[in-house]
Amino acid sequence: MFYLPIHSDWQSAIDRMTVSVRKPVQSHNPYWDERGLTFEDPDGYRVLLEHAAWPKSWPE
Numbered sequence: 193m194f195y196l197p198i199h200s201d202w203q204s205a206i207d208r209m210t211v212s213v214r215k216p217v218q219s220h221n222p223y224w225d226e227r228g229l230t231f232e233d234p235d236g237y238r239v240l241l242e243h244a245a246w247p248k249s250w251p252e
Contacts, residue, residue, distance in 0.1 A: 193228075197245040205241050213239075 196202035216229040228242035
């Protein structure tokens with residue numbers, strides 16, 4: 193997972209993934225599809241590009 197809070201950075205990463213990898217796939221967790229896109233690489237690993245900042249703290 194990569195957190196990309198700046199829209200232009202996020203869109204640039206999406207554009208590069210679409211050209212070099214393939215179309216986005218549905219995430220295993222629907223929550224991640226709300227603010228991000230998931231891509232599957234040729235080995236079957238998934239990469240999530242999240243349009244958000246890294247959380248300062250996780251809920252306890």
